[in-house]
Amino acid sequence: MSGSEDHAINLQVANMRPQDAGASIARVPTAAMEQLANREGDRTYRKTPH
Numbered sequence: 001m002s003g004s005e006d007h008a009i010n011l012q013v014a015n016m017r018p019q020d021a022g023a024s025i026a027r028v029p030t031a032a033m034e035q036l037a038n039r040e041g042d043r044t045y046r047k048t049p050h
Helices: 030-035
Strands: none
Touching: none
């Protein structure tokens, strides 16, 4: 992604599944993944607003 592009969406945090605890897994809706041009298995990083 170039510096001029910024793909941002807001996602609601939900309860995690017990098997995901500590695994750094986020379950993202398909529509959000399409909006971010991500596919299953892609690594995605979040920016903190600070």
